[in-house]
Amino acid sequence: MNPIENTPETDTGNTVAFRRPRARDGKRIWEIARDSRVLDVNSPYAYVLWSQDFSETSIVAEIDGDVVGFVTGYRRPTAPDTLMVWQVAVDDAQRGKKIARRMLCELFEHCAPAGVVAINTTISPDNEASQRLFAGAARALGLRFTREPFFSADLFLDSHQPEDLYLLTPAAAAE
Ligand SMILES: CC(C)(COP(=O)(O)OP(=O)(O)OC[C@H]1O[C@@H](n2cnc3c(N)ncnc32)[C@H](O)[C@@H]1OP(=O)(O)O)[C@@H](O)C(=O)NCCC(=O)NCCS
Incomplete structure (x- = not known):
């Protein structure tokens, strides 16, 4: 059972639901990635x-049954306690409503497998x-x-910027 299925929250008048993606969401996720004009767009497949x-x-975020944002990630093979976030995007019309932040928090707190305690991601300086x-x-x-x-x-190969690694780790690890 999906632990975050049907977890609606009200935000600026819209009901946003968060859930794990299914294969049939791939098309819409590809469209959002393409329309971002920022992300490297992977194949629809x-x-x-x-x-x-x-x-x-x-994770995906839905408003009125339409997927409006996604986060793709994986557990790092060399550090399975770490969720590597690969791509994040929110449909242009729905930005500025904390949907991206809420997707990350929902994914980390309610969706990711037990034992995941940290998040990594790479971000270009710009x-x-x-x-x-x-x-x-x-x-x-x-x-x-x-x-x-x-x-x-x-x-x-292309004129890609460098990518820095950003580490979100348990506060106790810093002591
Ligand atoms: C980046 C992106 C996912 C943010 O989605 P969002 O739902 O609008 O973001 P949120 O509302 O959750 O805002 C999160 C934070 O980002 C900041 N932010 C969002 N868009 C911003 C922008 N264009 N410029 C500067 N800061 C921005 C917000 O101010 C907020 O910061 P705060 O907590 O300090 O106030 C969205 O703009 C997007 O899809 N961009 C194109 C794809 C991309 O760049 N993805 C990230 C790389 S993988």
Whole structure:
């Protein structure tokens, strides 16, 4: 059973529900990624596959039955207690309503498998929205927020910026 199925919350007049993705959500997730004009857009097949096989570490937000945002993630193979967040996007019309932050919090607190205690993500230096999103999620979840170099620009074929690794870790780990 999906533990976060049907967990509506009211926000600015709309009812937002959070749930794990299913294969049939892949098309809509691909559209949101494409329309973001910021994310690297993966193939439609990749999002269908991800929604099927990485459902436990991913989440979608719905308003009136329409998927308006998603987070894709996986448990890091070398650190299974860590949720690596791969992509986050919210439909342009629904931004600024804390939907992205709430997806991250719902995913971490209610959806991710037991034993997941930390979040990692990579963010390019020019993506201020993403940096603020994860800083806010860290505050809301009571996690420490740090950054370190990760992928340098020369690793990419295109004119991709470098990607820093952002670590949201249990506060006690910092002591
Ligand atoms: C980044 C994105 C997911 C944020 O979605 P959202 O639902 O509007 O974000 P929230 O309302 O939860 O806001 C979270 C934080 O981000 C900040 N933020 C959101 N959009 C911002 C922007 N364009 N510029 C600066 N800060 C921004 C908010 O102010 C908030 O910070 P605060 O808690 O300090 O006030 C959305 O803008 C998006 O889909 N962007 C394109 C894809 C992308 O860049 N994804 C992230 C990289 S994987």
